[in-house]
Structures are given as C-alpha cells and as structure tokens.
Amino acid sequence: MKTGKEYIESIKAMNFELYIDGGKITNIYDHPQIRPAIDAVAETYDFAFKPELKDQFLTKSHLTGETISRFQHVPQSKEDLIRKVSITRYANRYLGCCSFRCAQNIFAPLLHTTRKIDKDKGTRYHENALNWIKMMQKEDLLGCPAITDPKGDRRIQACKQPDPEMYLRVVDKNKDGIVLRGAKLCQTGAILSHEKLVLPCTTHRPGDEDYTVVCAVPGDAPGLIHISVRQPQDDRRTEGAEIDLGNIKYGVHECVVIFNDVFVPWERVFMCGEVEYLDEFNNMFGACHRPTTGGCKSGWADILIAATELMAANNGLRNASHVKDKLSDMIAISETMFSCGIAAAARGFELPGSGYLPDPVLANNAKYYISKAVYDLIRLAEDITGGILACCPGEKELKNPEIARYLERFVKGVDDTPAEHRIRIVRLIENISWGLGSILHSATHGGGSGQACKMLLYEFSQVMPYRKEALQSAKRLCGITK
Amino acid sequence: MKTGKEYIESIKAMNFELYIDGGKITNIYDHPQIRPAIDAVAETYDFAFKPELKDQFLTKSHLTGETISRFQHVPQSKEDLIRKVSITRYANRYLGCCSFRCAQNIFAPLLHTTRKIDKDKGTRYHENALNWIKMMQKEDLLGCPAITDPKGDRRIQACKQPDPEMYLRVVDKNKDGIVLRGAKLCQTGAILSHEKLVLPCTTHRPGDEDYTVVCAVPGDAPGLIHISVRQPQDDRRTEGAEIDLGNIKYGVHECVVIFNDVFVPWERVFMCGEVEYLDEFNNMFGACHRPTTGGCKSGWADILIAATELMAANNGLRNASHVKDKLSDMIAISETMFSCGIAAAARGFELPGSGYLPDPVLANNAKYYISKAVYDLIRLAEDITGGILACCPGEKELKNPEIARYLERFVKGVDDTPAEHRIRIVRLIENISWGLGSILHSATHGGGSGQACKMLLYEFSQVMPYRKEALQSAKRLCGITK
Amino acid sequence: MKTGKEYIESIKAMNFELYIDGGKITNIYDHPQIRPAIDAVAETYDFAFKPELKDQFLTKSHLTGETISRFQHVPQSKEDLIRKVSITRYANRYLGCCSFRCAQNIFAPLLHTTRKIDKDKGTRYHENALNWIKMMQKEDLLGCPAITDPKGDRRIQACKQPDPEMYLRVVDKNKDGIVLRGAKLCQTGAILSHEKLVLPCTTHRPGDEDYTVVCAVPGDAPGLIHISVRQPQDDRRTEGAEIDLGNIKYGVHECVVIFNDVFVPWERVFMCGEVEYLDEFNNMFGACHRPTTGGCKSGWADILIAATELMAANNGLRNASHVKDKLSDMIAISETMFSCGIAAAARGFELPGSGYLPDPVLANNAKYYISKAVYDLIRLAEDITGGILACCPGEKELKNPEIARYLERFVKGVDDTPAEHRIRIVRLIENISWGLGSILHSATHGGGSGQACKMLLYEFSQVMPYRKEALQSAKRLCGITK
Amino acid sequence: MKTGKEYIESIKAMNFELYIDGGKITNIYDHPQIRPAIDAVAETYDFAFKPELKDQFLTKSHLTGETISRFQHVPQSKEDLIRKVSITRYANRYLGCCSFRCAQNIFAPLLHTTRKIDKDKGTRYHENALNWIKMMQKEDLLGCPAITDPKGDRRIQACKQPDPEMYLRVVDKNKDGIVLRGAKLCQTGAILSHEKLVLPCTTHRPGDEDYTVVCAVPGDAPGLIHISVRQPQDDRRTEGAEIDLGNIKYGVHECVVIFNDVFVPWERVFMCGEVEYLDEFNNMFGACHRPTTGGCKSGWADILIAATELMAANNGLRNASHVKDKLSDMIAISETMFSCGIAAAARGFELPGSGYLPDPVLANNAKYYISKAVYDLIRLAEDITGGILACCPGEKELKNPEIARYLERFVKGVDDTPAEHRIRIVRLIENISWGLGSILHSATHGGGSGQACKMLLYEFSQVMPYRKEALQSAKRLCGITK
DSSP, X not given: XXXXXXXXXXXXXXXXXXXXXXXXXXXXXXXXXXXXXXXXXXHHHHHTTSTTTHHHHEEEOTTTOOEEEGGGOOOOSHHHHHHHHHHHHXXXXXXXXXXXXOGGGGHHHHHHHHHHHHHHHOOOHHHHHHHHHHHHHHHTOOEEEEOOOOOSSTTSOGGXXXXXXXXXXXXXXXXXXXXXXXXXXXXXXXXXXXXXXXXXXXOOOTTOGGGOEEEEEETTOTTEEEEEEEOTTTHHHHTTOSGGGSSSSOOOOEEEEEEEEEEEEGGGEEEESOGGGHHHHHHHHHHHHHHHHHHHHHHHHHHHHHHHHHHHHHTTOTTXXXXXXXXXXXXXXXXXXXXXXXXXXXXXXXXXXTEEEOOHHHHHHHHHHHHHHHHHHHHHHHHHHOGGGTSEEOHHHXXXXXXXXXXXXXXXXXXXXXXXXXXXXXXXXXXXXXXXXXXXXXXXXXXXXXXXXXXXXXXXXXXXHHHHHHHHHHHHHHTOOO | OOOHHHHHHHHHTSOOOEEETTEEESOGGGOTTTHHHHHXXXXXXXXXXXXXXXXXHEEEOTTTOOEEEGGGOOOOSXXXXXXXXXXXXXHHHHHSXXXXXXXXXXXXXXXXXXXXXXXXXXXXXXHHHHHHHHHHHHHTXXXXXXXXXXXXXXXXXXXXXXXXXXXXXXXXXXXXXXXXXXXXXXXXXXXXXXXXXXXXXXXXXXXXXXXXXXXXXXXXXXXXXXXEEEOTTTHHHHTTOSGGGSSSSOOOOEEEEXXXXXXXXXXXXXXXXXXXXXXXXXXXXXXHHHHHHHHHHHHHHHHHHHHHHHHHHHTTOTTOHHHHXXXXXXXXXXXXXXXXXXXXXXXXXXXXXXXXXXXXXXXXXXXXXXXXXXXXXXXXXXXXXXXXXXXXXXXXXXXXXTTHHHHHHHSOOGGGXXXXXXXXXXXXXXXXXXXXXXXHHHHHTTTXXXXXXXXXXXXXXXXXXXXXHHHHHHHHHHTOOO | OOOHHHHHHHHHTSOOOEEETTEEESOXXXXXXXXXXXXXXXXXXXXXXXXXXXXXXXXXXXXXXXXXXXGGOOOOSHHHHHHHHHHHHHHHHHHSSOOOOOGGGGHHHHHHHHHHHHHHHOXXXXXXXXXXXXXXXXXXXXXXXXXXXXXXXXXXXXXXXXXXXXXXXXXXXXXXXXXXXXXXXXXETGGGOSEXXXXXXXXXXXXXXXXXXXXXEETTOTTEEEEEEEOTTTHHHHTTOSGGGSXXXXXXXXXXXEEEEEEEEGGXXXXXXXXXXXXXXXHHHHHHHHHHHHHHHHHHHHHHHHHHHHHHHHTTOTTOHHHHHHHHHHHHXXXXXXXXXXXXXXXXXXXXXXXXXXXXXXXXXXXXXXXXHHHHHHHHHHHHHOGGGTSEEOHHHHHOHHHHHHHHHHSOOGGGOOHHHHHHHHHHHHHHHTSTTOHHHHHHHTTSOHHHHHHHHHHHHHTSHHHHHHHHHHHHHHTOOO | OOOHHHHHHHHHTSOOOEEETTEEESXXXXXXXXXXXXXXXXXXHHHTTSTTTHHHHXXXXXXXXXEEEGGGOOOOSHHHHHHHHHHHXXXXXXXXXXXXXXXXXXXXXXXXXXXHHHHHHOOOHHHHHHHHHHHHHHHTOOEEEEOOOOOSSTTSOGGGSSSTTSSOEEEEEOSSEEEEEEEEEEEETXXXXXXXXXXXXXXXXXXXXXXXXXXXXXXXXXXXXXXXXXXXXXXXXXTTOSGGXXXXXXXXXXXXXXXXXXXXXXXXXXXXXXXXXXXXXXXXXXXXXXXXXXXXXXXXXXXXXXHHHHHHHHTTOTTOHHHHHHHHHHHHHHHHHHHHHHHHHHTOXXXXXXXXXXXXXXXXXXXXXXXXXXXXXXXXXXXXXXXXXXXXXXXXXXXXXXXXXXXXXXXOOSTTOOHHHHHHHHHHHHHHHTSTTOHHHHHHTTTSOHHHHHHHHHXXXXXXXXXXXXXXXXXXXXXXXX
C-alpha cells in the first residue's frame, strides 16, 4: 500500500498532457489548481497508516488474501457495503471536499458481468478484470471512472448522431487491442488518477456496438489530452490567495478528457461490443455507487454544519431558538442523506462469486433524495450565516495596513473572536456552498443526475416482490376479488 | 405461541370496562368499532404459522432458548433490529393499518435500566422485568404501551400542575404494591392488549417522584376504564357499511384509559420514583421505537401507492408522464421513510447484557422525516386519484336500484372496470389518507411528535464524536489554529 | 335582491329530484346533510343587508344600472376583480367552508365568447347570455357551474369513447331547443342552486361538436337526477351530532347530477357545436375563476389558524418558540395563497365590452400553488394541535354521566378551559382538515386540478411578451449576437 | 433628468475614497470590478428616454409638478406601488442583476415619520426630508440606503455592546450638524450612488439615542471610506475575462463603508435621537421595500428561465416531459414571487399627506417566500442544465488553438449550436445562480433576512382586523359561546 507521500510521488512520475488556463503545463503537482486535489487524495492514502483509523481503512482482499486499503476492496458482505458509506463520510468530513475514492464501486459489477459474458461468448474479459483489480489492490492505484460522453442530441442513439463521436467509440480493433476516439466530460479527478476506467454513460442499443466499451487505460496513455475546466472561484488559487480559498488545504480538479485515438491492449478490455449486457451492468454500477453519496454528502454536511454553528456562535446567536431549529433541520437533512446510503447497503445482496450489491431501489432513492436536499442545506447555512456570506471583505483588504484596523474592528465577533477568524469561516461556508468545494454540483449531477436516479428508482421498484404483494393487499383489503 | 384464533379467544376472555358511543359494552369482539382491530392483530399472530413467513416471524428467545414470535424478541444483533423494521413493513402492507406489535421495543431499555437501578439502589426491578418479558414471550401476549398523559399546562412540571393528576401518579404504596391514579390518552390498541405497560410520557424532574412509574398492568385490571374516542368515519362501521369502509377487513381502535386507583403488585413494578434514570430510559425507548415507524409507514405507503396506481390505470392515465413522475415521488418518499428506519437499525449498538439499541440520532431523524413526509404522500395520492376522491357516491346509492344503473355507467373505468371497483379503491385511498386507517395521524404524533424527535435529534447529535471531529476539521480546513 | 330567508324559501320552492343515503327525499331543507349548506348560502345572501358590509357586497350592475349583489356582478375594473377575491376571503372566514358564490366568474367570458361567435356565425348566443345574466342579477339567483364529465378513458377524445356519454352531449335538437344526456360529477352546491350552468370540462376537438354545449338549465328541470356523494364524516350529521360536527352551523353538499334527456330551450343556449371557440372560452373561465381560490382558501385558513392558536393556548404553548414559528408558517402560506389571487386580479385586463379578466398566468399559478400549499397548512395544524386531534372523545361520551367526570378532568385545558371547549376546537380543526369542511379537497381538484393549472401556467407564459424579452436579454447579456 | 451618460459623468466627478484588491483606487469607472455596476445603473437612467418605455418610467412629481423618473417618485396610489414592482421586474430582466433603484422606497415613510416627530417635538425634520427628496427628484440622483451595522453581539442592545460602535452612532453634535462614527456593511451600490441615506438597521431602545439617526450624506463626503468586498468569481473581472463573466455587460458592486467621523449638517438630518419613532419607521420602510423584491427576483428569474430553456434546447431536450415539468415549476416560483410583490402593492393604503404604503403583512410575506423559493429555482436550473454547469471549459481554453478544435467539437449543441454559445449560456446560468450576479444572496439577506420578515409577518398579522374576526368565527362555528 502507498502512503500519501508515495502516492504524490507516483503521480508526479506520470506524464499527463494537460492544458490549463490557456497553456500546457508539465509539472502538475506544482500547479495551484491541482495541488489541493492531489493533497486531498494523499490524505486518503494516509488514513490507512494512522493507528486510530487502521481498523476502518484496512481489510483483507478476498482475491489475494493480502491486507489492502478498504478503498480497493470488492465488498464481500453487507457490512463491507455499510463500511464503505461510513469511511466515505469520514473522508469527506476530514477533507471538506470530494474524496475521489469511488472507483472500487465498479469492481463487483465488473466481475459479475465479465463472467457472464465470458460464459455466453467465450471471451476472456473476466480474467482481464480480475487481473486489473488485483493490480489496483496490490499497487494501491487510484482509478477514475471515465463516464460522461458529450451526448450531442439526447433524443438520438449513439450511432445515429450527426457527429459519430458524440459518444466515445472504438474506431479500430486489431489482434493487440482497440483504439478509442471521442471525449469524456466532467472528469473529476482524472489528473489525480493512475488509471482511467472507461465506461459507457448510458445504455446503448443494437447498432451501438462500437460505443459499447469498458476498459482500463493508464491515466497518461498516449493520445489522452486533459483540458481543465473552470471551477467557481478557481482564480483565487491562481492569484495565490490563502484565506479567500475557504478550504486552504484541499479541493477538487475537473477536466475534459479527449481520447485522441488511444490504444488499449486486449488485456485491459472488459467489454467490447456486447451491447445486450450494458443495461444491467450500468444499473449495477449505479446501485453500487450511489449509496456512497450518502456518505460523502453527510461528511461534507458535517463540516458545513460545524462552520455554520461557529458563525452563529460568533454572532451571539448560538442559542437563539430559530438558529437551533435551523441547525436541527440541517442535521436532519444530513442524517437522512446518510441513512439513505446506509440502508441501501444494509439491504444489499450477493452477486454470487463477485461481491455484494446494494439494494438498487434504495441506492437510486439515496441519490435522488440527495440531489434535492443539498439545496435546503445550503439555504439554511446561508440563512444562519447572515449577509456577510455574500459581502465579506477579502484577505488583501485585511492585510492592507491602511484599512486593516477598520476591518479588524467592524468584522470581529463576540468574545473577542478576531475578524480574521470570522472571515475564514465565512470563506469555508462559501467554499462548500457554491465555491471551489461546492456540495451542490457533486450532489446534482455527480454519480448520475437526480432525474436518472428517479427513473431507475421507479423502474426497479416495479419488479420488486413487495410491489405485487401490495397490489394484492390493496385489492383484498377493499374487497376486489378478481 | 398463539394462533390468531387463540389470540381472539384470549381477548374475548378478558373483562374490559369499555364505554363507547355513549354506552358501556361487554362483548367487545362483536362491536363493529373494535372487531376490525382485533382481526388485524389476529393476522399478525397467524404470520408465524404460515410456512412462507416462518423464517421471518420466528426466532429463538435468548432468555429461554425457546422458539418465540419475533414480535416478542429482545433484539440481540443489528440484524434483529433490521428484521423488526422489515417485518413491520410486511405487516402493515398486509393489513393496511397499524399492526399494533411495538411493545417489544421497550424490552431492551427496560432490561438495561432496571439492572442499572438495581445496582445503584438495591431494588429488584430487573428480575421483575425479566420475569414479565419471559411471560410475554411464553404466553405470546400483546402489550400496549400506556404513555401519553393529559399533561395540563405544558409549561409546568408534573408536581406543580394545579390538578395533581395531569400526569399519572402513584397515590399509594404498601408492602404489596402501588396504586395508580390518572389517565392515559391516545391509547392505540389498549382494548386489544393483554397487558398495559405504563410508561411516563416525558422526562420528570426532582419533585416528580410520584409520577415516575414504570410497571405492567393486566389490560383488564380493576379500576381501568376505557373510553372510546371518535375516529374519522367511524360511523360507517356503526351503520354497517362494507364498501364505504375502504379497508373492509382491518382497522384501529383508540381510547382514553382512566386509571381509577389501580393496584399493581411490586412484582410488576419496574421503576418507582427513581426520577434520575428517566431521561435516559425514555430516550432509549424512543430510539428503539422510532425506527419501526420507517417500517410501518412504508408498508402502509406500499398499499397507498398500489391503490393509486390502480386508480390511474382505471382512468387510462397509468403511463401519463406526470402520473409516473408523481408515483415515482410517492415511491421515493416511501423508500426514504424505510431507509431512515433501516439505517437507524443498521447503525445500532449493544447495551451489554440487555440487547441492541438503534442509533438514537438516526432513530429520531426517521420519525421526524416521516412526520412531515406523509403529507406529501397523501397530496400526491389525492392529486393522481382525482376529484372523485372527495366526491364519491356511497354504497347505499350504488345498491339503490332506482339509480344504480346511472352510477354503474358514469363511474365505471377503462377496460370495463366496474364502477364498484373504482369506488372500492377510492374508499381505500380515502381510508388510508384521512379515514379510519389514516397514515397521517400515526405519523404525526404516534410514537412521539415530530417536534420532540427533532429536538432529540439535535441533542443526541451534539454528543456524537463526529460532531467534535467536524468542528476540528472546519477550523483546520479554514486555517483557524486555536 | 334576496335576503337569506328569501333565498331559503326560494330553494324550498324548487322541485329537486334527489337520492341520498339509499333513498329519495323530497324536503331537502330538512335533511341534515343539506341544511348546513343551504344555511351557508343564506348567510352569503344576508351579507348584503348588513350595514357594515354593504359597501363591500353591493355594487351597481353595468347592464341594468340597478344595485345588485357583488356576487352577481360582471367585473368592470381591476378593482372589481380584487374585490371578488377579498369578499370571498371574508365569506369563507365567516362560514368556515365553501361559500358557493363563484358562478359569476363565468359571466365575462360568456359575454365575450358569445359575441365573438355571433359575429362570426350569425347566432344569437350573446343576447341569450345577456338576458340570462340580467335575470341572475335581478332575481339574485344562485348558479352552479356543471362542469366535470365522467371522462372515461382520459387518453381518448369525447366522440371516440366506447361509451358515447362519457362527456355530456346533445342527443337531439329541434326548433325549440336541445336535449342533453350524460352526467356531471363533483357537483358542489348543485342542490342549493337555482340554476345550473352547463360547461364542457375540457377542450374538445373537431368531431366533438355534440359535446360542445354551454347553456343554462333550471336547477330542478325535468330529467335532472341528483345523487348525493359521501363526504368524510357525513354520518355525524345523520346521527344528529352537534359538537362532533366541528362546524356546527355550515357545511357543503356535493352530488352527481344525471342529465336524463333534459330539454333546454334555445333562449338558454350559449354555445352549441362551435368547437373552435372552446379552448379560449375554457381558458378564460379558468383565468376568471382561479384567483377566487386565493380568497376562499385564505379565508378558510384564517379560521384554521385561529383554531390552532386557541388549541396551543389551551395547552399552555401559545408562546413556545416552535409554536410561534409554525403559526408564522401557516400565516405565510395563507397570505401567499391570498397574494396569488390578488395579484392575478390586480394584473387583470379588459375584454372590451364584456368585462375584466385576471392575468391568466397568475391565475393558474394561484391555483397550482394552492393545490400543494394546503397540505403544509394541515400538517402544521395537526403538528400544533397534538395527538388529541386523532384521538378525541366524542360528544356522546362527554354526555354520558358515568364517564363525563373523567373526560371533564382529563381533557380540560389551562386556565380552566373546559374539556368541552377543547373538544369543540379539535372537532373544528378536524372538520377543516379532512372532515366535512375539508380545505384539502377543494384545493386539490376544485376549480381545476393543480396539474391542469400547471400546464396552463406553462402554456400561457410561453406567449407572454416578457418571455421574448427575457430570451433576448439572456442572449444579449452573455454575448450571443445571432 | 439624467441620461445614462450624464449619470456616468456625474459619478466620475465624485471623489470616492475606495480600497479594492489591496490598494486604493482613484478612477472608479475604469476599474473592472465597478464599471459593470455603473453601466447597469446607467441603463436604468436611459429607460426613461426610450420612447417605448417612457410611459412606464416617467411620472409627475406630486411635490413639484415636474416630470420625473418613476424611480424618484413618492407613490401616490396603489397603482404607483404596483408600477414600482413591475418596472423593477423589467429592469432586472433587462440587466440580469440588481437594478439599484430602491432608495425611493424610503420616501413615503420618511415624510410620514418626520412630520409626526416635528408635530410632537417641534423639530424641522420634515422640511429637511422634503427638500432632500425634491433635490433627489430634480437632480435625478441615485441614493444608497446605508443600513446594516456590524451589530456585534446580537443579544445585546446597541448602547451596551462592549465596543460602542457596533452600531453607527452620533459622536458629536453642534449647532451646524452632527458627526457620525462607525460602519455600514453589505453596502450594495454605495460606490455608484450620489447620496447615502443613513438608516438604523434595527429597532433601538431607550438608551440608544445616539444610535438613532436618519440622515443623508453625499456619497463622497469626507471621512467616508469604502472597502470593497469579494464577490464570487470577481477575479474573472480582474483577469479580463469576457465569456467567463456570464453576464458580460452588467454586475453589482458591494463594499463596507467606514464612517470615520463624518460631519452631517442639520439640513440633512431627518431623525436624531427620537428612539420611540424608530420601530414604526423601520417597519414602514420594510413594508415599502419588500414588495420590490417580488419584481426584481422575478425579472432575474425570467432570464434564468430563458437561459435554462436555451440550454435544454441545445441538448435536444426542450420537449422532454420532465424538462417541461421543471420549467413549469421554475415559472410557477417566479410568478409566485411576483404575485407576492404585486399583492402587497395592490392592498396598499395611504399615509395621509405622505404617500402610499404596501400592506405590511403581504410585504413581509413576499420577502419571506422569496428568501426560500430562489433555492428551488436554482436547483431546477442546475438540474436541467446538466453536469456542464459545474464542469465547463473556460474561455482561455476555448481560445487556445492547440485544443480549441476539441472543445468546438465536443461541447457543441444540437442543430449546429456552436460550443461557444453553449458555454456562454452556461456561464450566464452560473452567474445568476452563484456567480457574480447571484440571485441567492440578494434574496436571502438583501432587504431584510427571511427570518426578520417571518417575525414581522407574524407580528403584523396579530393586529389585523381579520384575525379577530377569524377568532370569533372559529368560536362561533364550533359553538363556544363565551
């Protein structure tokens, strides 16, 4: 397993092609837009080495029998599923931002579906997947799911789009491997990851075989081009701010990734053209991934609630009844998000031979609930924090000796809380609300949109046994006998 | 263990003093206001005898080693806690109303607190409690928690109320036992239960020793007077309606119970005057009980959703996009209620030697969420069902030959759904919404009001270790070093 | 103009065919299910004779120059539109239930559309409409809009339904008049009204000419059959309850009306077959009617809020911070409902020569908002009122001398509030929430479902000039020049 | 009256002391952080000169008889109040940001209260106010209400704060005038305004006389120090972005204003020490100001809705049922905000001799509703816009020839919508949501927090005549006779 420091070195050793702020950069770790994200990931590597956290963050691989990071584990029980949600809450509570450790959520579905295809088609995807997962575990590598395609006209299937690469596709195949062309958008953490795991972003249909590709690509494979996107307030990093960052330590980085004819050897291919397996595969991945959001969002919310409480205390309002009432509602939202994730895990079931899968109805319900609830969370935080959240002096003003004395006086809090402390807390709340570490964006579209989850929630619920029972009960109870 | 039939016989054999509809009645099972509730309970007794349900509804007593109903079990694992939520969902989905099997939720706290008091004070409460629980298990008795006091002026503690019996109190003690005087309101199922478990409805303070009493009383003990309350549409039972009942099989019964100097021997007393233990005890009971609401309300909702779907189908609107969207939201609410209950159970912990307790933050959160969410559920059901929900002809009109042909024609649904079927479904939806089997009332104040749960949610969250972690994280992340 | 007493006499003099509770009744005013509704209407007649209300409830007819009830007026200004919303709030605040005075909302659209058709087609509908309205004004008659058809399969247009009378239709025409066959459901107040105003419940399409009929029919015309529907807790009226009614004075009555070949002379026909005018006509009526709901629902809410406050006071909780907070939210909902109605009126415009029409976007928005908001209102009321709302002893128990003393003691409130008073208030809250005078049902589907209003809100907003302005602004502001 | 150009020149001619970005600047109009705000205000001056807008934006002063900008008018009718809401909606729809023209909302209360004090105390405040308002009208000056004090410990009144200037106060008085010391926070538009109107931010109590001061100060009076605050994404202005600004034309500017012993001559003082008049005065100002938010927020929302529709169209989803449904909800929220403002105006009343005041219950309700509703608006916008809202490439990347071709291809929309257009729209939505022109911050705390408005809504409603009527109705309806 890697320490945080080893992780950083390993990323430094990679050869990413990255464009940012209008130019191409080489030393990514030194770039102010990227370092906070690498440092965040590094912390998650260090968790496993802290004596008080070891029990939670270490486990034994069922594949190799070796001790591995729990973030690399293929869940083998409901308890494993629950643990994943819990440690993610911890990680996000520690970092105040995305913890980037979700690639493992694909492991069980990958093992399950590759076995199924191999059995039906005589392919060797399962062994490929197994080897890749063992490598991930052994070398303790960070993986980045590469999912979101440009999608073009959402009404039209992939192969009928006017532009043939609105979805990433296989443009060539030979005995050694396949060649990928297209793009993946909304790539959170791509530049922090040793591996990209290419996944289709939607269910494809017959005719879309070229678009049906699941494979692993080294993060810096030739032909991969990373183009940074803007994040709210990213300029503060560029200008060298500290206080104004809000979260002065960690953050995220997101980019567009261009696949400019990227070659992938067959050993790294896990699906290629088997369109009929995609629906189930995608749905299983969704079910595995979405409970995690119950952990990460509640961890994020823990910090937001703590910061909001500090702000209320600094205003002398900590025990005002309306403040306690609103804090209670923030806590309720946070714990409901967590509960939705935990319950999906606790009601999980076994994919025999592959691992455990959370309940798909509850998993999609978790993400749907969360996609709406975070706005209430932010609303309550802004309500309690007060007008200063949107009208807060910046650190340059605070450091300008001509005016500092005014700010120190007129922005201070109760009980001699210095103005600087109040400003720091305001900035942290800003960061989590709509700034560099916004919980909103992650909750709205990260891991599948609320709308997609709502539709899956509906569809999965239609085939649940209790649905039929309920229908029979309804008829029986009101006396309809046929 | 009792079968449903044996349960009915055992209740018939009791000697309840009951006033209803202005008179005193003797044969309670024949009374149309009560029979549906007794029949509902009887079904829950029969579950354990159905081959396909046995596994879920039976377990082994950790006290006696005997096979017992799961409804009598002291939970010995998180899995037991989860199972309780799940079987309650099943029971309510079967009955379309309250399943009355919550008394067991007090067992673990009772064992825990009595042991604690005995250790401190040299009392013998624990043995009393143990014996009573063993009897409940062995004889498979239904218990009814007797909690809600009249409360008088909510601002004033029990012993200072102008009327000394605004909270039930001990008016006499002797070597054989104690004498209780006062009343318990909102007694769901009192007349269906072999035993009443007397519990204080709030935390008392020094001075309130006489009000601090926990004990078990036979349901028909001398001095107990049961006064029926009105339920919405209870008259339909009196007039002998069938279709118009909505739920033609089951229902609830609620009453006020007067304790007119009821004697309780010491062997049945589990706490008497030890006011300092009450806060923890009440809170533990709340934590044990409230996850169950996630099960019962989602089971109830399962039927409401099924009935609403039937109604939409009968109107030709089953696949209208706005109908599917609203049904999805109903399902989402139902599954979130369930998730909140399941999560509280899955995060439970051991009270060493007594049993398992759900997570108190998540348990109170469950009830708080549910207390609000059911209104959205009903709103969506009424929205989809249409105006007929409030303007539906009654069964007498349907059976009047002069006009039946008109109703048969103008109230029928698509695909030859008879008017009678549509009316039956409308009545069921009405029953569950605001009628005899209303989910609203149970969700709003049953098992503790939303407000009480919100306050406890807040208080428990203040002492959780993650709260301190979050506060430290917030400061560390924004750079506040002291 | 009629006094309330004259109104009652005039209704008594009518010859309704009414089936109720399985039988046919003749003297409707003596029937306990109907009298409360007739008494409610009578009060609205008396308003105009109270010195302190005269100014509000009287106006001058622009058609005849005579002083008329404002409830019979064709609005001639925005102020008239606003006044309608305001007096309806007053009326519902006085009655605690529907005030039944909405027929006037059709007058302006009727004058407008009939003139338009006459001009295009050479018909004489406008004169018919004018005469009918003058008669309504002069004789001060109550009209009942007869709108909701059975509708059968909602996916299929009227003329293609398997059953040809799923929408009311003209089955015969001759030189004297037309003959109507079919049914109208959800007829609030039909049995209290001198006149039925037959209106299609949806936009029809070519082929549906026989279903496109607007006309006035005397309330007791031969061939009209009224079939009572059940209302929640209507049995309490039958059994002769007083306290348990909640609202001991007034209430509603609703029925299904069968049109069993009802003859209508041409002088009373305002549209017959002109399907192309129906869309605009229906939409105008919706726009005229829906702001009124802002008045009636806020008037209703005024009483609910007052009753809930009384209940809180009786519990000693009037000044508890969470109670004040919830009351504030009830008030906010009520005033927002009112605001939506007032604003639609205040932004009204002239239909030249016919009258004033409220803003159709704001009018539909009002009803959509209200259709959801009332559930929050009821939720808050039940929250504050407490568990007694669902577990309240009935009046028969209260009057039973054997147990009265217990109830008097254990149900009393603070400051010697008698148990009976608390029970009366509980019953009133019950009545307004889901009982005989439920605000929910009226708000959900009365005057058009929330869903229908939402769709119209969208459609009307698409053609508003500010929509184009906003689109241009958006492009201009972000620099899209084409 | 001033044209936009004249306005700009007049501001350029002023001598503001302004600190921004760590330094002191002199030429404010050239500063990229300020120019967009000055340009926005200039547009509002030009409205009055556009032939098609003249009717709306001009009126006649009731004080001087001269034609003036409607933004300088003392409302003389309900129609004037309604017009204010409407033109503000127009202005914000034009600008996509705050329109800065709210100072007039204080005019009527100022005239009313000064007359009252003069009458009681023999002061000359009214003449001062009258002269100042006439000057504002004649010279067409922009005023900035200077309200928000630092407030220190919110539990403690002004005169008892440990620091005596936590509220702005009068530190000296002489025959010529008074001297002010302290600070005003959250000063939107201070640097764009000719005049500051100093107002207390809360009701003071006896002992706080020195803090009870209302007066007008030239925007650049000696002793005034302006310290810029950071706004989300303000750096994009500094770096010279265009596309990435979102709103490439207009924006806001906010600052802290230090009053470093500012002298104000008596002619400009309107209240000084008369603490007993402050409560009513503040409440009247709140009532006058808050309906305007119904106009500005709905104008803002008009653009957000238009931009969101464009985005949906560019994704091929314009007619997807869930998109139309969500757009309908955005429209409903927007029109409800507008309705709340309009209704408060339409229910206004006369302050005899001074002007018209909106209904205070409805005015506070408007702001309370809006303070919550905007979060739903933003949630729906982000939902529809998709993941790109948080992961959108910046303009520098778009202009980098090495990668532009990738972005042009993979970010384009349907029907050849160029990537640049999609990015521009995304940036506009970002700007309005949580960026430089965020509607959230303005809605949450601008013009009084939601919490303050909720409390005032409650208090005002307690003294409304209909409250007493409702209480009497409630008792009468349920039969409580005493």
